[in-house]
Amino acid sequence: xxxxxxxxxxxNVHITKIVNGKKTELHLCEQCxxxxxxxxxxxxxxxxxxxxxxxxxxxxxxxxxxRIAAGKQQCPNCGLTFAQFSQxxxxxxxxxxxxxxxxxxxxxxxxxxxxxxTGKIPNRSASTVKVKRELExxxxxxxxxIQREEFEVAAQLRDRIRQIEQExxxxxxx
Numbered sequence: 001x002x003x004x005x006x007x008x009x010x011x012n013v014h015i016t017k018i019v020n021g022k023k024t025e026l027h028l029c030e031q032c033x034x035x036x037x038x039x040x041x042x043x044x045x046x047x048x049x050x051x052x053x054x055x056x057x058x059x060x061x062x063x064x065x066x067r068i069a070a071g072k073q074q075c076p077n078c079g080l081t082f083a084q085f086s087q088x089x090x091x092x093x094x095x096x097x098x099x100x101x102x103x104x105x106x107x108x109x110x111x112x113x114x115x116x117x118t119g120k121i122p123n124r125s126a127s128t129v130k131v132k133r134e135l136e137x138x139x140x141x142x143x144x145x146i147q148r149e150e151f152e153v154a155a156q157l158r159d160r161i162r163q164i165e166q167e168x169x170x171x172x173x174x
């Protein structure tokens with residue numbers, strides 16, 4: 001979609017206004033959006049991550065006794081306590097995750113829906129990585145089907161896994 005102002009650049013700023021029940025949409029490129037004086041891009045966020053982390057930690061994960069114990073737990077590398085983490089919303093070093101991991105995993109699951117990170121994939125290796133992720137998913141499903149004694153479906157999954165593995169081997173040899 002092109003910018004509605006200049007018609008030259010792709011629109012990457014999309015504004016929807018509703019005034020007196022009338023909806024108006026405006027699609028602008030970055031340059032035209034900055035030129036519009038009515039748009040202010042220097043807004044202050046209504047919330048901060050440390051407030052979000054702090055409130056979630058205090059309300060849901062930690063009880064009053066656990067809150068006291070968690071505040072005393074300290075990272076051996078940087079000295080950050082869990083209470084300090086819940087205040088600032090950032091870990092002090094890479095060791096903090098190992099120290100506070102048992103308390104962080106439920107928090108990450110609640111905020112992100114998962115505790116596993118799946119980031120973007122570089123274009124040159126995207127197809128291989130996607131196939132390997134699909135293989136991993138199929139293997140997990142295979143184990144679930146076996147546990148539920150759905151052996152016919154499990155056999156189909158096993159055959160599909162073997163087929164994909166064979167395709168990967170043949171693709172790697174070329």
